[in-house]
Amino acid sequence: MENILGSRIAESREKLGLTQDQFGARYGVSGPAVFKFEKGYVKPSLDLWLKMALDCNIAEKKAVLLWIKAKLPKEYQAFIDLSASAISESAATYEKESRTNYARIGDHREMRQRLLADATLPANMKGLFADDEFWTLYRPTGQEIQTMIEKFGIYRDAKESLFRDAVRIIREFIRSEY
Secondary structure, X not given: OOOXXXXXXXXXXXXHXXXXXXXXXXXXXXXXXXXXXXXXOOOOOHHHHHHHHHHOOOOHHHHHHHHHHHHOOHHHHOOOOOOOXXXXXXXXXXXHHHOOOHHHOOOHHHHHHHHHXXXXXXXXXXXXXXXXXXXXXXXXXHHHHHHXXXXXXXXXXXXXXXXXXXXXXXXXXXXXXX
């Protein structure tokens, strides 16, 4: 039987360069649990899978369908067509959903690690995220980082200082909403 979830989990873990223990620690599970997920002996809960799917860059709608399909007996798995119109989306919507949502990440170290590994971000924006002083002085929230990426990530040639200014501007706009 095809191990839909396990292969995705293994690919994601290997792409991040993590051991099963390290990968499991991100989600509060043990290395042996990750091993069982990857081999298909056990399926993760839906909540746990959705967190893992975020790391796998799988859109939430598709992640839910993958989880359901994996839970079905083999003879019924074909009933769920992942290319069906039920989950078809425009390329822009899928790309936006499949990217990491930094507003959901509370831990600054994890957020910073993911930002530095995100190949879709402009080099100078990543330079800002690599700067220790930026994190010490600004202590940006996930919402601020997510907004900056969505609004200013298209400016590939912008200077690092402009991205720093963008955080200040975003912070002012967010504060003015309250």
